[in-house]
Amino acid sequence: MELYRRLGRTVANRRRQLGLTQRDVAARLGLSRASLANLECGRQRIMVHQLFGLVNILNLDSILDLVPQTWAPPSDLPNLRVTGTVLTPSERSSVEHLVASMPVGHGGQRSS
Numbered sequence: 001m002e003l004y005r006r007l008g009r010t011v012a013n014r015r016r017q018l019g020l021t022q023r024d025v026a027a028r029l030g031l032s033r034a035s036l037a038n039l040e041c042g043r044q045r046i047m048v049h050q051l052f053g054l055v056n057i058l059n060l061d062s063i064l065d066l067v068p069q070t071w072a073p074p075s076d077l078p079n080l081r082v083t084g085t086v087l088t089p090s091e092r093s094s095v096e097h098l099v100a101s102m103p104v105g106h107g108g109q110r111s112s
Contacts, residue, residue: 003067005042010066012040014058028057052096 015025026036029050038044046054051063060066 001042004039004045007046007067008040008042011036011054011058014060014065015040018058020057025054025057029053056096
């Protein structure tokens, strides 16, 4: 859960730097304001398309601006290895296009 708390703090700090309200960011992300508040407190997990949406909304360069570049898994998962790579501009464009083309369903959740 520490990863989610760190991500939430980063989102909240960046949102404030840009002078955006929780309502502003939540609406653009397709969430309720309460859901964004929970995300900022680390109580709510985030979907991958929402993570990329936050990168765009918060004018960041990479999802790595939101989460640590390396993350040690909990000690009860010793065989899990977490790695990350930065997307190329072409890959990022493809992901952004995919996210933008996903239909929004009931309750702001993207349908599969």
